[in-house]
Amino acid sequence: xxxxxxxxxxxxxxxxxxxxxxxxxxxxxxxxxxxxxxxxxxxxxxxxxxxxxxxxxxxxxxxxxxxxxxxxxxxxxxxxxxxxxxxxxxxxxxxxxxxxxxxxxxxxxxxxxxxxxxxxxxxxxxxxxxxxxxxxxxxxxxxxxxxxxx
Numbered sequence: 001x002x003x004x005x006x007x008x009x010x011x012x013x014x015x016x017x018x019x020x021x022x023x024x025x026x027x028x029x030x031x032x033x034x035x036x037x038x039x040x041x042x043x044x045x046x047x048x049x050x051x052x053x054x055x056x057x058x059x060x061x062x063x064x065x066x067x068x069x070x071x072x073x074x075x076x077x078x079x080x081x082x083x084x085x086x087x088x089x090x091x092x093x094x095x096x097x098x099x100x101x102x103x104x105x106x107x108x109x110x111x112x113x114x115x116x117x118x119x120x121x122x123x124x125x126x127x128x129x130x131x132x133x134x135x136x137x138x139x140x141x142x143x144x145x146x147x148x149x150x
Contacts, residue, residue: 008038013038013067014038015037015038015039016037016038017037017038017069017070018035018036018037018069018070019035019036019037019067019068019069019070020033020034020035020036020067020068020069020070021033021034021035021036021066021067022066022067022068023066023067024066031052031057034052034053035052035053035070036050036051036052036067037050037051038050038051039051039056071134072134072147073134073135073141073145073146073147074132074134074135074146074147075134078131078132079146079147079148082099082146082148083148083149086099086114086121086148087143087148087149092114092116092121095116095117096114096115096116096143096148097115097116097117097142098114098115098140098141098142098143099112099113099114099115099135099140099141099143099146100112100113100115100135100138100139100140100141101132101135101136101137101138101139102137102138103128103137104125107125108128109125109126109127109128110125110126110127110128110129110130110131110132110137111123111124111125111126112132115140
């Protein structure tokens with residue numbers, strides 16, 4: 001019988017690291033694109049305790065066919081700034097639908113657009129590739145994707 005560590009190594013996962021589910025079997029499709037972390041070592045290949053969205057689930061890791069290490073889109077400083085000045089702003093609270101990074105053709109700099117219900121908020125420009133490096137240009141991100149709370 002394989003040890004718990006050998007089983008985790010076989011699947012390429014470690015306790016405490018976060019992973020994003022990229023492919024599952026039909027019965028577990030509700031977990032598609034969810035972030036999980038292994039909460040305890042499996043004693044067999046049958047079931048493993050995963051923490052998904054703050055809840056514990058006992059799942060057969062065999063039914064999660066694809067996963068990749070989860071890397072947050074924003075770093076801590078970027079997340080704190082957007083949380084404090086955008087998400088927690090009383091005038092904007094509960095109205096932010098998403099955020100996108102754009103490139104200015106005129107200045108060769110980048111900037112963020114905050115989508116607020118039927119309005120747009122343009123944040124100040126910054127040097128290209130100096131901030132918000134995890135965000136892809138023109139990709140619309142919901143606050144939850146960025147680790148921001150509505």
